[in-house]
């Protein structure tokens with residue numbers, strides 16, 4: 001890095017400092033949600049010509065911007081084409097916003113960027129200069145539109161066969177955007193989501209592909225496109241890919257076994273249908289929120305396992321939510337390290353820095369406390385059963401959008417709690433990661449050490 | 456510490472090394488449970504003269520040794536006096552065993568004992584020599600019997616008024632032992648536990664006192680008796696006392712508010728009765744397992760909050776279970792530290808060492824995974840509702856003994872899962888704490904650092 005570059009980085013830093021990224025993120029999202037709520041509240045956003053009411057509009061807008069997919073009204077039945085396009089735009093802006101912000105924050109504001117990472121960054125994005133910033137955004141936009149474009153074409157071909165040309169193309173575009181952004185909104189109607197297509201290999205395949213790539217995160221996709229060899233990938237990409245595969249496979253096996261003889265879900269499907277449906281459930285649970293099975297028909301252990309997957313979620317700098325695959329991986333490796341009496345948390349022959357481990361733990365614990373608080377409040381305000389409440393809250397936190405059916409029956413306070421949980425689940429971990437990236441205040445006085453017994 | 460003392464400590468260390476403390480603990484407890492199971496399986500252990508069957512006997516024995524209090528048969532109705540005395544002995548041995556082992560392990564095997572702690576230890580127990588070991592055990596026995604003795608006398612006075620002299624004294628002793636050891640076993644009959652005494656100030660007061668002191672842990676009790684001034688206490692004692700008070704008060708307020716107008720619980724009680732019942736519920740939830748209210752009558756948020764309290768549990772080196780108050784305190788302070796961008800986790804003007812924090816986190820995460828796995832398996836094997844299953848599992852892990860009523864309806868596999876969960880919940884955290892106390896294996900090769908994105 002020569003001198004001029006260094007100066008430019010400084011300018012860049014100061015520029016972003018003035019804007020206070022945490023504020024951009026929180027207020028930007030809140031403003032977008034508010035605008036969306038106002039638009040969706042308009043009578044013209046509804047098919048019936050009657051407004052759905054501001055709270056419902058705000059709920060829908062939050063769900064779209066936070067790419068969650070929980071719905072209090074059916075998107076196809078309730079909203080006019082104008083309303084539906086507003087929702088699609090909110091999804092796209094929410095998804096892109098998070099992906100861009102997250103990538104920028106992680107790559108540019110991370111205080112302790114190693115030489116190796118800086119080289120990877122420069123190689124990959126050439127964004128150590130201000131022009132790099134523009135380039136980065138362009139890269140992200142391009143990647144998004146390529147994936148969504150391919151998805152839309154493939155889906156349109158299939159949907160045209162069912163709905164005719166114009167509606168088929170419209171459905172192709174809407175669902176490609178919704179799937180790549182892990183939003184989970186659908187236009188099938190009657191809260192059915194993709195259940196009519198449970199055995200359709202094309203729709204299942206395309207949607208799963210879009211969800212998985214959208215959930216990997218931009219940095220990983222870029223790393224993959226550039227290196228094409230697992231060995232040369234960054235540690236982050238390796239961890240994300242390994243964990244994603246592990247979760248997808250274990251989810252598939254779990255759902256396949258638990259639902260095999262459940263006549264309401266896999267029981268009556270063809271052998272291929274069983275495999276497709278179990279795979280789709282595994283893919284969708286970790287943040288996408290589409291469903292080809294009716295979730296309330298699942299067995300109790302499947303519902304519980306879905307909660308576990310929803311809590312973990314997708315990968316950082318992606319369109320997905322949850323505590324993130326890498327966070328979970330670090331926590332698991334930390335436990336292994338301590339149980340094996342090793343000194344360093346090592347993954348793929350690299351040492352994970354101490355503050356990196358701490359961040360992971362803090363994100364995990366805060367997420368737990370958030371889900372606990374939110375579900376605790378709902379047990380006071382709602383009449384639903386406990387499993388449905390815990391499911392709903394985790395779904396909102398992980399911006400998943402799956403539900404056991406209580407979303408439409410929420411009280412007004414319940415709706416507000418879920419709105420806040422979606423918002424916190426979406427901007428929270430990122431804001432936290434940012435705040436944690438800031439320089440640590442060196443204490444003036446260091447107190448003496450003293451141990452506390454635990455366990 | 457002079458030379459001869461140093462030699463003696465070395466001898467002591469080697470002596471305990473040969474015995475492998477983790478093995479003593481695990482096999483000792485398993486053997487005690489087995490012997491208890493064989494005894495309780497005898498026809499003479501039952502009032503009816505018919506054996507309750509080995510699985511039920513093993514369940515009861517595990518519940519007694521692990522001082523849990525979950526019961527598949529009613530202790531008073533089912534067991535003969537012989538059977539009941541076996542149970543009381545198992546409780547006493549289980550409780551003392553854990554308290555002694557834990558204190559020994561924490562005080563003697565802790566590898567990184569600071570000078571200050573060593574001084575505190577010597578002051579308090581003078582156990583840096585082999586004779587100190589005997590003294591320590593004697594101290595623990597003495598403390599236990601003083602508390603249980605006072606409790607037994609007070610309870611006997613009250614019970615004599617109800618049950619007559621001989622039964623009154625027997626009940627006084629049994630329940631004092633059960634309460635100080637946080638066991639939760641009762642002889643009231645018909646699974647009623649202390650519900651008939653919900654408004655009885657003496658029984659409530661004595662039982663609560665025994666539970667609280669039993670749950671503080673021997674080191675804290677000793678520290679308290681010796682110093683009598685909060686300022687001079689060890690950091691550990693300060694943290695345990697503060698956290699215990701905070702949890703007791705917040706539990707009381709929560710239950711008082713949530714149950715105030717619930718006609719099945721506090722609703723029909725007198726103003727004093729309401730306060731007593733809410734206080735008792737707050738005290739019992741964090742590991743004792745007695746109940747003056749029927750738990751299945753509680754509102755859903757109260758049940759959920761009870762799960763939270765059961766998971767946290769009592770304090771280290773006590774008769775109680777859970778992840779422990781100090782573990783929870785460290786995790787919360789760690790989050791505060793990181794959110795406040797501070798460098799050190801500071802409590803009461805002391806720095807908490809890094810490995811201490813790691814231990815706390817590892818214990819918390821492993822406990823979560825244990826409760827998750829165990830309850831997940833139960834959702835497969837049992838027909839009960841989800842909240843009851845999560846409640847039962849957390850109760851077993853935290854060796855609490857409260858139930859929403861499904862213990863007696865468990866399938867055979869369900870009973871085995873709960874037996875294993877009680878055992879893991881009892882010896883697990885301690886074994887873990889021990890294993891974590893062992894010297895860390897310095898790696899031969901240290902890999903280069905590389906960061907992973909989280910959140």
Ligand SMILES: [K+]
Pocket residue numbers: 067068069182183184287288289399400401
């Ligand atoms: K979603």
Ligand SMILES: [K+]
Pocket residue numbers: 522523524637638639742743744854855856
């Ligand atoms: K107990």
